[in-house]
Amino acid sequence: MSDESPLIRSLRAAVAAAPEDVPLRLHFTELLLAEGRHNEAVAQAAVALQHAPGDEAVRDLMVRAMQLPTVGTPPPAPTATPPEAAAPSPATDGTQPPAFDWAAAEQEVAGVVGPRFAADPTDAGDATEAPLTADGSGDPADASAWDIDAPGDVRLADVGGMQQVKDRLDAAFLAPMRNPELRKLYGKSLRGGLLLYGPPGCGKTFIARAVAGELGAGFMSVSLSDILDMYVGTSEKNVHDIFEAARRQAPCVVFLDELDALGAKRSRTQHGGLRNVVNQLLTELDGINAAQNEGVFVLAATNVPWDVDLALRRPGRLDRTLLVLPPDAPAREAILRYHLRERPIESVDLGKIVKVTEDFSGADLAHVCESAAEYALLDSARSGTVRMIGTKDLLNAAKQIKPSSESWFASARNVAMFANDGGVYDDLVAYLKKKRKL
Structure with missing residues (x-):
């Protein structure tokens, strides 16, 4: 041009x-x-x-x-029509010019701009599509609207260390599910609930995904924001729709993240909507009959299990409890290797880092690697020479970071001492005694 x-x-x-x-x-x-x-x-x-x-x-x-x-189109050639034979103009005969053909105009520019509106769902080509709601989110009554991840490749073998947790999961939860003949012989139903608790950042969500992978089941992660709604009755309906979707696509693991927010003790809850959510959750966990929840495995995670409504933890619901502690030495080494895998490192002695990071959570270890990278980056920027991340950087980072699990154990200690009714927190008591914190 x-x-x-x-x-x-x-x-x-x-x-x-x-x-x-x-x-x-x-x-x-x-x-x-x-x-x-x-x-x-x-x-x-x-x-x-x-x-x-x-x-x-x-x-x-x-x-x-x-x-x-x-x-490129030449104008039409003039004719010898005399002026008196020419068609009268609109100004002289009072008539209006013919209406503009908008359909023809739209066809002519169809290759330049696309259609202004999407196709009508009632058209023959879209007859199978469901109409959208006013907010465009789809039919809320359709349980398939909830996302269920396909069975993933994550297995318990991908969880570094934590052998005690794996053994307890296998004995109490996974072994009956993997052996249908034995399960039938002993009358074990294909359903179950497990509550994972412990300090934040210790891999409870990752373990839940690994369990779903071991079972070859779909995975649905549910949080408070997925359920709560400003309109009366909608929150309870969301809970029902979630479980209906899981039942239709069984086997499926429903993971309730931050259960203390979803299922807080009703006696302490001032908001009526939250109390109704807990009631609906209890109803869905029970099912109309035992067979309704066959193939639906409910896993939940919380940092404060003592704030969860007791009715959710009675037999037949989330009746098994598993303490997920900060990663042990093999797990810490695996986590450090993972977070250093794409960083420029040189002669890093992971053994030294593992020793000085006891009681560090997985999130803390990720922060150690990030801080060590910042030290090396800043040093390289100041000196003008790029250098690798070394053991010294990681040790310095570990010294500057305080384990986030310490505050959790400080509050959990009181629960272990004065609120261990029925031995629910025996694992926690044993760990605190081993660490001489009780």
Whole structure:
């Protein structure tokens, strides 16, 4: 377009920078018509019409652009019709000009702009699609609207260390599920609930995904934001729809994250909506009958199990409890290797790092690697010479970071001492005694 005037070039750039500025596009279209660029004028008018379909100025400009001859089309040859035989003009006979054919105009510019509206779902080609709700989110009554991840490749073998946790999971939860003949012999139902608790950042969610992988089951992660709704009754319906989706696609693991928020003690809950959510959750865990929840495995995680409503933990619901502690030495080494795998390191002695990071959570170890990388980066920027991350950087980072689990154990100690009714927290008591914190 080397023959363009500077004004046209400037306006073309301005329109590209502000595509929704209809007055600017109209001005650009007028200049294109004045310079005889009729095809471009039609395209620009069509885009303007797409942004402002009811604007009379835009429609008039489209009419003018479409009625002018296109580039490369010679005007019709004049005839010898005498003036007195010519058709009268609208000004002289009082009639209106024929209506503009918008359908033909739309066909002509179809290759320039796409359709303004999506296809009607009632059309033959979309007859199988369900209509959307007012907010465009789909039919809330359709349980398939909830996302269920396909069985993943994560297994317990991918969880570094933590052999005691794996053994307890296998004995109490996984072994009966893997052996259908034995399960049938002993009358074990294909359902169950497990509550994972412990300090934050210790891998409870990852373990839940590993359990789903071991069972070859789908995985659905549910948090408070997925359930709560401002309208009365909708939160309870969300809980029901979640379990209905899991039942339809069984086997499925439903993972209730931050259970203390979803299932807080009703005696301490002031908000009626939250109490109703707990009631609905209890109903879904029980099912109308025992067979209804066959193949639905409910796993939950919390940092404060003592704040969870006691009814959720009675037999037949989340009746098994598993303490997930900070990673042991093999697990810490695996976590450090994972977070250092794509960083420039040199001669890192992981054994030293593992020794000084006892009681560190997985999140703490990730923070150690991030801080060590910051030290090396800052040193490289100041010296002008790039260097690798070394053992010294990691040790310095570990010294500056306090284990986040310490505050959790400080509060858990009181529960272990004074609220261990029925031996629910015996594992926690044993660990605190081993660490001489009790």
